[in-house]
Amino acid sequence: MIAKDIxxxxxxxxxxxxxxxxxxxxxxxxxxxxxxxxxLIGISAAQIRxxxxxxxxxxxxxxxxxxxxxxxxxxQILNVNRSWDxxxxxxxxxxxxxxxxxxxxNHGFSIVMIFDSDxxxxxxxxxxxxxxxAAQMVDLVRASGIKVGMITVPAQAAQAVADELxxxxxxxxxxxxxxxxxxxxxxxxxxxxxxxYLQRMTYxxx
Amino acid sequence: MIAKDIxxxxxxxxxxxxxxxxxxxxxxxxxxxxxxxxxLIGISAAQIRxxxxxxxxxxxxxxxxxxxxxxxxxxQILNVNRSWDxxxxxxxxxxxxxxxxxxxxNHGFSIVMIFDSDxxxxxxxxxxxxxxxAAQMVDLVRASGIKVGMITVPAQAAQAVADELxxxxxxxxxxxxxxxxxxxxxxxxxxxxxxxYLQRMTYxxx
DNA sequence: ATATGTGAAATCTTTCACAGCG
DNA sequence: CGCTGTGAAAGATTTCACATAT
Numbered sequence: 001m002i003a004k005d006i007x008x009x010x011x012x013x014x015x016x017x018x019x020x021x022x023x024x025x026x027x028x029x030x031x032x033x034x035x036x037x038x039x040l041i042g043i044s045a046a047q048i049r050x051x052x053x054x055x056x057x058x059x060x061x062x063x064x065x066x067x068x069x070x071x072x073x074x075x076q077i078l079n080v081n082r083s084w085d086x087x088x089x090x091x092x093x094x095x096x097x098x099x100x101x102x103x104x105x106n107h108g109f110s111i112v113m114i115f116d117s118d119x120x121x122x123x124x125x126x127x128x129x130x131x132x133x134a135a136q137m138v139d140l141v142r143a144s145g146i147k148v149g150m151i152t153v154p155a156q157a158a159q160a161v162a163d164e165l166x167x168x169x170x171x172x173x174x175x176x177x178x179x180x181x182x183x184x185x186x187x188x189x190x191x192x193x194x195x196x197y198l199q200r201m202t203y204x205x206x
Numbered sequence: 207m208i209a210k211d212i213x214x215x216x217x218x219x220x221x222x223x224x225x226x227x228x229x230x231x232x233x234x235x236x237x238x239x240x241x242x243x244x245x246l247i248g249i250s251a252a253q254i255r256x257x258x259x260x261x262x263x264x265x266x267x268x269x270x271x272x273x274x275x276x277x278x279x280x281x282q283i284l285n286v287n288r289s290w291d292x293x294x295x296x297x298x299x300x301x302x303x304x305x306x307x308x309x310x311x312n313h314g315f316s317i318v319m320i321f322d323s324d325x326x327x328x329x330x331x332x333x334x335x336x337x338x339x340a341a342q343m344v345d346l347v348r349a350s351g352i353k354v355g356m357i358t359v360p361a362q363a364a365q366a367v368a369d370e371l372x373x374x375x376x377x378x379x380x381x382x383x384x385x386x387x388x389x390x391x392x393x394x395x396x397x398x399x400x401x402x403y404l405q406r407m408t409y410x411x412x
Numbered sequence: 413a414t415a416t417g418t419g420a421a422a423t424c425t426t427t428c429a430c431a432g433c434g
Numbered sequence: 435c436g437c438t439g440t441g442a443a444a445g446a447t448t449t450c451a452c453a454t455a456t
Contacts, residue, residue, distance in 0.1 A: 033415060034415075034416075045415090049418085052417090057416080057417070059415075060416075063415070064415060064416080
């Protein structure tokens, strides 16, 4: 929110804190400590306290943290105490699976438009959405004011799609294509690439 | 390979180097420099040189790096100059999409078994595999010697599945369930969670 | 008694800058 | 000359440890 100069690495940990606290909430846990939270996530208690202290004083000395209060604060910090509309580009296998995935809605993310350039896919229904012609994407997305996009097209098409999304005013891109995207300053990209995650593990396998 | 004590953060960058070099290879580029590679990935040339120097002297002073040679070395380092069999647990929407994804094969990863506990799914064909009964998983996986697993079951079932995979001898888990897994020392987990990636970006959106 | 918030210390990571080699 | 490999310096991150509040 009114954060001055928080390191990226701190921000990158907050969603995991939130996720874990939301699970606690569901389990009926009202209060926790940096120690307990750290044990669940696998990081040190001191790190959690330091991270949170960047944003305010959320705990009570001797008592710990109210789970409800901390969830609320983290949602505000991460800007997820509202809902976000999302445009999905690429209606192939992966695009279908993601469009049908129920997990987004529970967290305030809602896919509201799907595009593809393949005439065989345009017009198809996915859930209650209809795949639209990618040629109209820039105009429709810009008019909608959507700020978040997902790319599920093949690697060779991904950079061109990213360029169009940027042209349409998108500021955050979740990229499922196995290629590194280049975007202007101020546009955020997160890369979801299972091959890369697998290779990070096979390194350690004899 | 014969690596002494390489920081995790260095290892985590190597797959991206490899991916980028493989793209260069496809484009017919025979030689590159730490500068060029860094520009493509978005990190400094010095960092790439330092990272690579942990494993050997792969470049030629004044000339740069042979793309083919570096690809080969990185594949050896990451243990991906061989193929890896994978077991997939969870044959729902997401499991189907992942099982049908063609990208793994090109990188030496091959899904060879799929399990689910839902009688409606057991026996179903996905590609040329048949969904098997999760009750038999531990025995079948252990007998197969498979070391890498993927979890695509709902959050509430994921920890139990992880425990079984560990029992079956799995050493690396790619977790698509939106929950933090606890595993014994020596077992590696990578978490693929789109919600977390989205929240890492919404922080920065006004 | 207990657990936070936080300066200071320790550790880790990145960048600098240049010797050295093709 | 051009670019690597690398010690040393700079910078970033994590941990320590304790004063402080309940």
